Amino acid sequence: MGTDRVREEVLGLGRPGTPGRLERALWLAVALALVGDVVTTLLGLHLGLVESNPVARGAIEVAGPVAMVAMKAGAIGVGLACRPLLPAPYAPIVPACLAGPWLCATAYNLSVLVVVI
Known part of the structure; x- marks a missing residue:
């Protein structure tokens, strides 16, 4: 099994300089998490809740x-x-670090909304 094949098929990484499956999936998670966080935050604000992050508030x-x-x-x-x-193998850490907190925020917002609604 060649190095490129291992990178692409096993690790989900693209060729150097191109995003692989893993990174593309993580960027999709970023987009979904962003929408989820914004929508749930707006819904909470509409229901009279307050943003807990002082900078965002x-x-x-x-x-x-x-x-x-x-x-x-x-x-x-x-x-x-x-x-x-x-370095290319570490590029997926960027979308992972963006998606992670936003997915957690979305989950938290949903848990608060379930209690309020």
Whole structure:
């Protein structure tokens, strides 16, 4: 089994310089987590709940829901800027580090919404 085949089929990594299956799946998780977090946060705010993150709360008070999307876009921008700095096998850590906290936030928001609704 050649090195490229191991990278692509076993590890889910692409050829150097290209995203593999694993990284693409993680970027999809980022997109789903972003939408989940924003939607559940907006629903909670609509129901009278308060954002627990003080930075996000302040931004939302000033700029509304656009602030949430702007903060998330900024985080993705930082991730995309840092990705080329990593060796290829470690590139999937960028979307993993973005998706993880946002998926946790979505799950937490859903648990709070279940209690409130």
